[in-house]
Amino acid sequence: MGQEIDLRMTWSTTSLDFAREFVDSSQIRITVNGEALSEDHPDELLIFWQEPFEDAFGVWKVSWVYPYGLLKPGIHNISAETILSKKVTDGFD
Numbered sequence: 001m002g003q004e005i006d007l008r009m010t011w012s013t014t015s016l017d018f019a020r021e022f023v024d025s026s027q028i029r030i031t032v033n034g035e036a037l038s039e040d041h042p043d044e045l046l047i048f049w050q051e052p053f054e055d056a057f058g059v060w061k062v063s064w065v066y067p068y069g070l071l072k073p074g075i076h077n078i079s080a081e082t083i084l085s086k087k088v089t090d091g092f093d
Contacts, residue, residue: 002072007032009080010063014091019052019062022088028064029081037066 007030013019028045030037038044045066052062 002070005068005071007066007068007078007080008063009082010061012090013060013062016052016054016060018089018091019060022084022090023049023052023062025085025088027083027085029083030066031077031079032068032071033076033078037068 011019011022013022023046026046026049027042029042030045045064048064048066050063050065052060054060
């Protein structure tokens with residue numbers, strides 16, 4: 001018993017180039033109930049970035065979607081951290 005879940009995060013920016021720069025410089029760390037996903041191989045999580053897209057308002061978005069799988073009923077602690085190897089901008093400043 002439980003529910004299949006996806007873990008998802010999205011970043012918004014003013015341009016396709018900024019979205020790609022964000023993805024290219026990112027490293028993702030996710031823990032579920034204190035257990036790290038791909039702790040030994042964090043680069044494996046980068047394949048879950050989707051292609052950037054432009055929404056109806058001209059804002060570029062890029063999403064990371066990880067098919068976590070079955071999560072049993074109860075209270076869970078999910079923690080996400082994105083570490084960037086260089087300074088990037090979203091272009092909104």
